[in-house]
Amino acid sequence: MKFARLGDPGHEIPVVLDGDRCLDLRPLTADIDGDFLAGDPIGRTAAALAAGELPELAEADGLRIGAPIARPSAVVCIGMNYAAHAAESGSAPPPVPVMFLKTPNTVVGPNDTVTIPRGSEKTDWEVELGVVIGRRASYLDSPADAAAHIAGYVTANDLSERTFQLEVSGGQWSKGKCAPGFNPTGPWLVTPDEVDPQALRLRSHVNGEPRQDSSTADMIFPVDHIVWHLSQFLTLEPGDLVLTGTPQGVALSGRFPYLSPGDVVDIEIEGLGAQRQEFVAWEASR
Known part of the structure; x- marks a missing residue:
């Protein structure tokens, strides 16, 4: 899987890339942070994809690409x-x-x-x-x-x-x-x-x-x-x-x-x- 964060600094939206689509991860997590990464991100995201729970982020192409992880502790x-x-x-x-x-x-x-x-x-x-x-x-x-x-x-x-x-x-x-x-x-x-x-x-x-x-x-x-x-x-x-x-x-x-x-x-x-x-x-x- 490929995870990314899109949007202005401090207001990035977590997404998963599904082919040419960017799917909004906010039904699962507020950010690509330590809590998300420690909590079976592949399994949870796959289940949400299969259930159709992740909407497409329609404006993704026009958004800034942020760092794909939230600010780390180190x-x-x-x-x-x-x-x-x-x-x-x-x-x-x-x-x-x-x-x-x-x-x-x-x-x-x-x-x-x-x-x-x-x-x-x-x-x-x-x-x-x-x-x-x-x-x-x-x-x-x-x-x-x-x-x-x-x-x-x-x-x-x-x-x-x-x-x-x-x-x-x-x-x-x-x-x-x-x-x-x-x-x-x-x-x-x-x-x-x-x-x-x-x-x-x-x-x-x-x-x-x-x-x-x-x-x-x-x-x-x-x-x-x-x-x-x-x-x-x-x-x-x-x-x-x-x-x-x-x-x-x-x-x-x-x-x-x-x-x-x-x-x-x-x-x-x-x-x-x-x-x-x-x-x-x-x-x-x-």
Whole structure:
């Protein structure tokens, strides 16, 4: 199944995609949030579809696409999870997953305009597979247990400001990861029955020019290992978002310029949908 949220920020309508139709999920849930994702969303939605209880959202084509999940309680990220990206960043592949955090208010719609932070000269793109948690995960016994805790997968752009991240960070990365709008997510949440998370093509373009083109098969730590590993150090709650790292081809490599006002970034993951952001300059009135 593909779940989405359509409408203005703060007023998104939860929907399920049924072929070319968008069906309103409000008879089942007020939002695509932790409570919905923890409560058998596939089974409940399938039953409602079969019973004809979900009306078509007639105006769907004219609505903004929001992030396919409501604001999570946490956005947990894995860095340096592709060997070639680690190399272009000047680092060896890590022996254990590298974790950092983004603030939940970075999660925005897949096509929302992104403001380059005040003072930024090194805003960078990062196509990433996002994992949405569907069941509380704490101290899982093994990676094999991870699948039961995953509600689905999303396309994400883990935007980064490299000066903030690496030069004025004090050793932590999150300063460069948490500017408003720095986590475009969606367009859909795709349920696990439709996805092989270790066989997905990831691509990014800037102003129509190719940047990243890789596969999740090249991850150093696969999805099940990441969820298991994180559960040893923190509790993942339903609705939380885990970003799993980006492949080579970012501006940090030195091969491409960083983003400037007017640039357009396209991000796509096979089967999970595409997104596009225009980047604009910071203004005091924003």
